[in-house]
Amino acid sequence: MEKHASRIMIVSGEISGDQYAGLLALQLKKLSSDIDIAGIGGKKLKSTGIRIILENPVSGDFGITSVLKNLWPHIRFLKQCKKAIEKENPDLIVFIDNPGFNLALAEKLNNFRKIYYVPPKIWAHNYQRIFLIKNLFDSVITIFPFEKQLYEKENIPSYYFGHPVVDLICEYEDFNDFLQKMRIRKNSQIIGIFPGSRKEEIRNIFPLMIRAGYEVKKKYPYVDFIVSCADESLYEILKTMIEGEKIDWRIWNGSAHILAKNSQVALTASGTMNLELAILGIPMIVFYKMDRINYSIAKTIVHCNYISPVNIITGKKIVEEFIQDVNWNRFMRIFSEIFEQGEKREKHIQQLNHLRLILGEKDVSARVADFIMEKLNENNKRVS
Template sequence: MEQLTNNSIIWAAGENSGDYLASRVLPAVAASRPNLKMEGIGGNRMIQDGLDPWFHASELSVRGYLEVIRHLPRILKIRREMMRRTVQLRPAAYIGVDAPDFNLSIEEKVRASGIPVVHMVAPAVWAWRPQRIHQIKRAVDHLLLIFPFEEKIFKEAGIPSTYIGHPLAEIIPMVPDTEGARRKLNIAAQGAVIAILPGSRKDEIRWCAPAFFGAASLLLKQEPRTRFIVPGADEQRKKEILEVLNRFPDVEDNTVLLDGKSHLAMEAADAILVASGTATLEAALYKKPLVVGYAMPALSAMLILSKGQTKWISLPNILAQKTLVPECVQMFCSPEILSSHLLHALEPKRQEYLKEVFSEMHETLLRPTAQLATEAIDQVLKR
């Protein structure tokens, strides 16, 4: 078998969330192995941390079955190129970050060629497609887990793994500075402040934003002093959000549209209306009441929900194994239903209850993530 060149580590992170999570670990790995070059797929944060990008993470940012089909030729081309270059380069290791549909098939081939494979953020076999655990066992030398309950699942499956905590739990303060965040955003609120996060993908904004801003419009009729904060993931997403927001002039007049700064928006808010995804956990870690809304094409939803293994789609509910926050999916993602839940989220008793529950959740996710991940990766490299 060919020798490893041992002069690089290949990373593959898709979407904003993967880029964010990997950026918490990549600098520590690079510092522990200064002789190794970090290259592969990543977003702006990983690139800032020293990744030499072969492709940008945004090129893998696609959701749903029907949406993936439209972009499939491009994604398959990137995947083939990743396989070819990695096997040819013979790096010290391949580190896949989330994006299991993209990464696992690459990891299988890479590992079969003798290159060590680490996968950060375990595929959610506890939520859907449990049969995927067999592919994980073939594809991965070591898993880096970000949720504590996953340890038992993968230990029983005989897959080496390490619980590294969730990187967000280290970044987000245990006690948010709401007033300080409002000062930074120059928001002098007389009424409630609500952060609206309709998603970081084009299709999410298309399907979720109209209902979200419709809910904001209904809320203004009952609470006219309410202010809204809307972060856009990048200039393109901001433009797409603004196109929807223009259809709701009453909401637009009471909205601050931000360039990024989603964490500052959450910290400044009294409540958060958010599309499903990592942002639901971020909202919980900021100890804010949240309402989860999500909509997509009907066929995509049918296919995804038919494979589901859990009652919930949002991370706070999955971690708690009960319905802590409302989830308004598909036909229930309507302005009327969302605005009703937002009013409930603003009630003081509701806020105090969730603050206590989310503080306990934060403690369970808090670990020295970069250190634990680097130690686990080092052990794989030594083997």
């Protein structure tokens, strides 16, 4: 009987998870042409050329109320995934991010070897999930160094190879093309606006950023505001929100990194983009806002001193956070300190540079791929 090629299944969700899945798939393909890689994911995973058995409809919303609203589509997709994976019969399943969905799916898939890459943030809320993870997964690959100790404390095999965000930064991009498309001067002082990647997130946070723009323009009338559009599906939302505004807002739907690299300061939603900005050494101010119902619920279940991953990883406030409301006098004081050349801006940048060391060296995804191949090649490929 002819033996089939070793099979890996990658299951990802959310925009950041899809990006990490894409990076991992590319590295796995480099390591061996003999393995069969299939996936459930989004655009980035699909772009690698692996077999996509189902496209994950990444939700553009977040919060408890949005989860309830999308409950039935979520359940239907869960059933489709279970059936498709069982038909594929992979030797190893790699789950990436998207804990609400992935934990539910993993519970339905018995007798498969499973690894969780980018596991749930148990340190922020619902620590009890760690015991479910212990029962469901052979090992976890964390993206924060302190997470590894948490999982090891509960005797869960855990590994840390760095944060995959370092692999997302592209070193070679055409700055002149960016300038021409945005119609700005070469010596322009750019304020990069990064309002997030979810529709509901943008609707909540971008109005605060627009108000911030007016405050900044009062003191620094010469700056240019450029808004990063994380996905083409968000363009019309952003365009509608800036229509009729008195100051010029330009939307950039190209690489977020080329905008980030050339920003004097970034105003950003909390999330992975904070780490990307930190790696590039770009001073930033972080905004976070939910609707009142979701925020009230979140306050009771989330136990974390900070909202930005920059502050969470370092364990101290490096970047300023404005949560729900903004004191505009305080905002302008902080903005001026990190915008104007001087000691406070330099100190801020030095702290961001220190974070780069914590996040690890480049080729994180390659190291993760090496580990996954080791696990794939172990003798006992299936759980009895």
